[in-house]
Amino acid sequence: MLMVFSGCASEAQFKSKLGKILEQVQTQGSPLSESDISRGLKEALTVGISNGSAEASKQDGFFKNELIKIVVPPEAQKVAETLRKMGMGKEVDKFTLSLNRAAEDAAKKSKPIFVKAITSMTISDAVSILKGEDNAATMYLQRTTNDDLFKTFFPVVDSTLQLNKATQYYSDLVNVYNKIPLVKKVNPDLKEYATQKTIDGLYLLIAQEEKKIRKDPVARVSDILKRVFGQSGN
Numbered sequence: 001m002l003m004v005f006s007g008c009a010s011e012a013q014f015k016s017k018l019g020k021i022l023e024q025v026q027t028q029g030s031p032l033s034e035s036d037i038s039r040g041l042k043e044a045l046t047v048g049i050s051n052g053s054a055e056a057s058k059q060d061g062f063f064k065n066e067l068i069k070i071v072v073p074p075e076a077q078k079v080a081e082t083l084r085k086m087g088m089g090k091e092v093d094k095f096t097l098s099l100n101r102a103a104e105d106a107a108k109k110s111k112p113i114f115v116k117a118i119t120s121m122t123i124s125d126a127v128s129i130l131k132g133e134d135n136a137a138t139m140y141l142q143r144t145t146n147d148d149l150f151k152t153f154f155p156v157v158d159s160t161l162q163l164n165k166a167t168q169y170y171s172d173l174v175n176v177y178n179k180i181p182l183v184k185k186v187n188p189d190l191k192e193y194a195t196q197k198t199i200d201g202l203y204l205l206i207a208q209e210e211k212k213i214r215k216d217p218v219a220r221v222s223d224i225l226k227r228v229f230g231q232s233g234n
Helices: 019-025 034-057 074-085 089-107 111-119 123-131 136-163 166-178 191-215 223-230
Strands: none
Touching: 034 089, 034 111, 034 123, 034 136, 034 191, 074 089, 074 166, 089 136, 089 166, 089 191, 111 136, 123 136, 136 166, 136 191
16 A cells, blocks of 8 residues: 655656556556556555564554554543643553553454455556555455454454553543543543554555565565566666
């Protein structure tokens, strides 16, 4: 999956490097078939998913990665700031750690869901992604996996939050804050927030892995990846 370009880039800049493959292979001595392209794209996504899931699910996979680390929910930022001023910084830190531990546990369940989506991808899907904009593959996985990931992750996140006492920490912190005179009350429920942030973090990690395969020849670990992704003239 590729990152979306920002600013006023021209249409040519928006064009995916992968999209250029279809133009170039027609003039190569050994053109790739749509089946080859589909197989290469599926393999690239599988490699990215395997690496991204492994990275996210290891201890500190979320907590020590600033790109995906889950922090206090936006509506509770003021809660955290106020409680730190009251000398409860350690309690806020415990909550944040527990939140990320829940994400790391849930990430262990992600790979089969992603693989199912890739397996179900048609040749037409693959070619459309190949010809699409730079975020076409990301959008495909979001469209086909987000709901299943949420359903699978939610009970895992809920269970781990309770096991690590994150739910208790959060409720305690919010309840202390809500007792402060004149403050706007905050809802102590956070399971949906933690679940979606876990999913978003996984998409980001897999996007990074895909980018490596597209940009770095060393990351192309099989012949089909070298054939498909090597055509773009990196």
